[in-house]
Amino acid sequence: MDKIAFLFAGQGAQYPGMGRDLYTKNKTARAVLDALEEKRPGTRRQCFEGTQEELVHTANTQPCMFAVELAAAQALREAGVSPQGTAGFSLGEVAALTFAGAFSLDQGFSLVCRRGEIMEVAAKKYPGTMVAVLKLKNEQVERLCEHFQQVYPVNYNCEGQLVVAGKEEEMDGFCRAVAEAGGRAKRLAVGGGFHSPLMAEASAFFAQELAPQELSTLQIPVYANCTAKPYALQALKELLGCQLKSPVRWEKTIRNMADDGFNFFIEIGPGKTLSGLVKRILPGAPAFSVETETDVQTVLEQLRERSMV
Numbered sequence: 001m002d003k004i005a006f007l008f009a010g011q012g013a014q015y016p017g018m019g020r021d022l023y024t025k026n027k028t029a030r031a032v033l034d035a036l037e038e039k040r041p042g043t044r045r046q047c048f049e050g051t052q053e054e055l056v057h058t059a060n061t062q063p064c065m066f067a068v069e070l071a072a073a074q075a076l077r078e079a080g081v082s083p084q085g086t087a088g089f090s091l092g093e094v095a096a097l098t099f100a101g102a103f104s105l106d107q108g109f110s111l112v113c114r115r116g117e118i119m120e121v122a123a124k125k126y127p128g129t130m131v132a133v134l135k136l137k138n139e140q141v142e143r144l145c146e147h148f149q150q151v152y153p154v155n156y157n158c159e160g161q162l163v164v165a166g167k168e169e170e171m172d173g174f175c176r177a178v179a180e181a182g183g184r185a186k187r188l189a190v191g192g193g194f195h196s197p198l199m200a201e202a203s204a205f206f207a208q209e210l211a212p213q214e215l216s217t218l219q220i221p222v223y224a225n226c227t228a229k230p231y232a233l234q235a236l237k238e239l240l241g242c243q244l245k246s247p248v249r250w251e252k253t254i255r256n257m258a259d260d261g262f263n264f265f266i267e268i269g270p271g272k273t274l275s276g277l278v279k280r281i282l283p284g285a286p287a288f289s290v291e292t293e294t295d296v297q298t299v300l301e302q303l304r305e306r307s308m309v
Helices: 020-025 027-039 043-049 058-078 092-099 105-125 138-145 168-180 197-210 233-245 250-259 273-281 293-305
Strands: 004-008 085-088 129-134 151-158 161-166 184-187 264-268 287-290
Touching (some): 004 273, 020 027, 020 043, 020 058, 020 293, 027 043, 027 105, 043 058, 058 105, 058 287, 085 092, 085 250, 092 105, 129 168, 138 168, 151 168, 161 168, 168 184, 273 287, 287 293
Parallel strands (some): 004 264
Antiparallel strands (some): 129 184, 151 161
C-alpha cells in the first residue's frame, strides 16, 4: 500500500517573502496565517517583508516558519492530500506534532514562539554556530570533532552531509581541519549552536514549558528526531524537551519511514532541503516540496498519476 509522508522544514530554510504566494492564492492557507497573525501580530509582515537579518533571529524564525508550514500543510489537506505519517526537522517537529493532532494550532504556535525565545536567549548566553560538513564520512567528522573542546556532530542529514555545532571561536579551526581532510565546510544561516550541549539550559527551560501542556492523541505517526522512531504519546514531552540539545537523526528517520512503507515524500514549508535529502538517502523515491499554490497543484497531479488521491 502506498503511503504519503509530510516532512516539515527546519530553521535555516527561511527567506524574505516566504508564504506570500500561498496567502494570496489559497484561502485555506490565508485563514491559517490570519489566525496566527492575531496571536502574534507582525508575523505576516516578517514572513512577507522581513529582511534576511530579521528572519535569522531565532525568536522570529521559528514562529514564521511554523506559520508558513501549517498554512501549506492545511492547504494540502484541504485539497485532499492525507498523509499516513510525518516528521519534522528540529523546529519542524513542533509543526509536525501540531498537524498530527498532539497540539492545537494555538497551542503549537505558542510553544514554538516560546521555543524560539528560549533558544535565542541561550544562543546569546552560550554563543555558537553551525557548519555543514560535506564530502566526508560521518565517522571522519566525528573524529575531527574530538580534537576540539566544544564542537559536536548534531544533524545527521545523510551520508556525506553532517552538520556540526560549536563555539564560534573554535569553528574556523574546525573548518580548516575539514578542508585538510578533503571535505568542505559550509556555514549555516542560524543563530546558535543548536542540538548540542550549548542548548542544555534551553532544553531544561523548554521542558518546563511542555510540562503543563495537555496532549491529544496523535492522529498519524510522527517520527522523532531523537530516536528516528514514531513518538509514543507518554514519551512526547520528554523527547521534545531533549530534542533541543540532542542530535537530529534525519537519515535514520527517512530510512525507518521507508522500511515502514512510506514511498511518497512531501516537504512542507520554505526551501527544498528535506526533499533533496530524501533523494540522496532513497535514490528514485518521489520527493516534492510545497510552499506555493503551484507546488500544491504539482503534487496533486503527481499523486493522481499514481492513483494516491
